[in-house]
Amino acid sequence: MKAAPIVVGVDGSGSSLRAVDWAADEAALRGVPLRLVYASLWERYEGESLAEDVGKPSEQVRAEDIVRTAARRAALRRDGVPVTTAVLPEEPEYALVREGHTACALVLGTRGRSGVVELLLGSVGLAVAAHADCPVILVRGAHDNQVRAGTAGRVVVGVGEQGADSAALRFAVREASLRGATLEAVRAWRCPAHESTDHPLLAGEPARLHEQQAAEVLEQALKGVPEDVDLRRDTVEGPARRVLVNASHGADLLVVGARRRPGHRGLQLGRVSHGVLHHSACAVAVVPERG
Structure with missing residues (x-):
């Protein structure tokens, strides 16, 4: 059976x-092929120019030149990986979401806007992350235009209400295993304001109970993680978005889940996933959660 490819959206930008x-x-x-996809209406949709003026007489020729350049870059990066290319004359978010039906993952870059470099996510990336059937990895940039193989040796995953049934957790376990990296499983917790007390004999008791509950949820979720995975457990007080963004510093990859609701046409990301996509210090993988 033919292996599902990694699909990456290209448009000539850095x-x-x-x-x-x-x-x-x-x-x-993963030992899978790479597929490079250019959606020819990308420029008009994003409202941004290409990184380089390729100087071709037609959009089709220009698009083909872009994917050839990307293919050469991929070959220089990983010579043994099979590469195919495609130029698709349609809106990029629709093309990439459709490509995700037969991909094991989609990979996209992130861009800066309004002078804020690498802070706000492009509209295409946001739409694809919200609707794709497969994991979507959004890659943060570097000032030297290079992406280095994971050197931090750390994959972070946010553990939510899905627990052991979480597709995001399974994805993170696999990524950590493939990379030989530490898997840091993070569970954020908060003490509701109405449970706090100023009585000196009870001070800290509500918080301790909520932290203990978070630790129990985390432990239950991680029961199926293989013993050969270097696993770190972390319960942290605070809003999940802030906790995960803080954990992303010094990591190779941050993994979060996004619940998919059948028949729902709007953005299906949730506040936590949306927040970390905009502010994470490392690449983010958004993994669809069913149910």
Whole structure:
């Protein structure tokens, strides 16, 4: 049976070339092919120009030149990974979401806007992360336009209400195993304001109970993690978005789940996933959660 590819969206920008680097590394780790996709209406949709003026007489020729350049970059990055390319004459979010039906993951770059470099996520990336059937990895950039193979040796995953049934957790376990990295499983917790007390004999008791409950939820979720995975458990007080963004510093990858609701047409990310996509210090993998 033919292996499902890693699909990466390219448009000639520096951010998409960094995504090619990441996707080539990911394909090599998984032993799967790489597919480079250019959606020809991307410029008009994003309202941004290409990183380089390729100087071709037609959009079709220009698009083909972009995917050839990306393919050469992928080959230089990971020579043994099979690469195919496609130029699709349609809106990019629809093309990429459809490509995700037969992909094991989608990889996209992130861009800065209004002078805020690498802070706000492009509209295409946000739409794809919210609707794709497969995991979507959004790659943060570097000032030197390079993506380095994971050197931090750390994959962070947010453990939510899905617990042991979480697709995000399973994805994170696999990523940590492939990379030989430490898996840091994080469970955020908060003490409701109405449970706090100023009585000196009870001070800290509500917080201790909520932290203990978070630790129990985390432990239950991690029961199925293979023993050969270097696993770190972390319960942290605070809003989940802030906790995960803080944990992303010094990590290779942050993994979060996004619940998919059948028949719902709006963005299906949730506040936590949406927040970390905008502010994470490392690449983010958004993994669909069913139910």
